[in-house]
Amino acid sequence: VTGDAAEIDLIRRAAAGDAPAFEALVRAHAAAVVSIATAELGDPTTGAEVAQDVFVRLHRSLSTFRHEARLRTWLVRVTINACADQRRARRRRDRRLVPMEGIGPRDAGALVDRAESFESLESRRVDRVRVRAAIDELPAALRVLIVLRYDAGLEYREIAHTLSMPQGTVATRMARALRQLRAALSAPDSKGTP
């Protein structure tokens, strides 16, 4: 989805109170936002909660939304910031509690669906469970890049801008993430290894 005329029209209608228009916007971006929040926080439940807050904030901001940037880009930035707030709150909370170890499994959220689609690619019969595991096992700094690029559809320069990271660093880490994924999926015990 891009900031094209159709989306701008949806935003304007939603800002005027058109509920189906807002629902269409949510539907278009929900998977990406949930996936980013889940990858950032490492917990699908909290990720979905933060993603919901992001869309509530979008709803409140529609009337002031400037069409200088793609809505997707705006959502990604708000999601990244909301996740940072969530992590800060979690750190404050954890300081008051006994440290917790291994809260829930890490999950790649919507990328699970992507993994399922892998099976339909006959030329690349990669076990979906292993794809999910490979993405989950990526270091957090690499995992979020994969999600921003392949779920949110950001170009690597946009990712650099969103994360306030040098473009070269993003590009180097992206290459490393893809090679690690490929290596994990090519392991000898991988079902249907190419």
Next chain:
Amino acid sequence: MIHPEASLYPYVTDELDVDARREVDAHLAACNDCRRAVAEIAEMHAALVAVPEPAADEPFVARVQSAVRQPILSDVRVDVPPHVLHPSTFLHTRGAIAAIVLIALAAGAAGGWFWRDRASSPSSSTAATTSDRYMVLFYEPLERRVAEPIETRRDRIRRFSEWGRPIALEGRMISGVRLRDEGGRLYRSASEVDTMDAAVPPGLALTGFLLFRAGSYEDAARFVAGCPLFEDGGRVELRRAF
């Protein structure tokens, strides 16, 4: 030999300018390691790009729709007598999704019935004997809430308003908070987390509470009877508070 590591990914995704691309081409012509790296990056990139973006999770979309509908309810303009609902317990509640129950009560007050009925209140003097505070906790099926049409929601608020009116009429209302329709977490200890299902009947979730004054459990319980949540299979928990 210096390897152009930072250029290999944008080389694969065709996000390099012409000059940078020529430099990488020249390097690849002489470097087996980088050719292998480019091949591996390209293979995985192609695999991920080939898969379409997953569809939106419908329950998630419904939850968002439900969450953004709630501010409509907070738009009700109210003029609440300060001795009934103290501003510090209501007006300072942050966010538009809070305090539906109180909004319902306050909306009723703004509508006029509060003062009309006050004169006929059978026991307005009982507030003087209500030194303890009691809390009502609401449990109800969240699935019903998520897909609830706005008309049904308004009707439910109206019934809540009717039900809670005597508490306000007798000057016992202290505060009430509407919780989000998101379920919750229950800590068994600092490191053990359960779902709410572990503590309440399956399918029910805590959705709010009322805090009011009463002289005893029996005194408080008479306000619980008739709560409309029972009609939907919900539960009400009554506890004495500090």
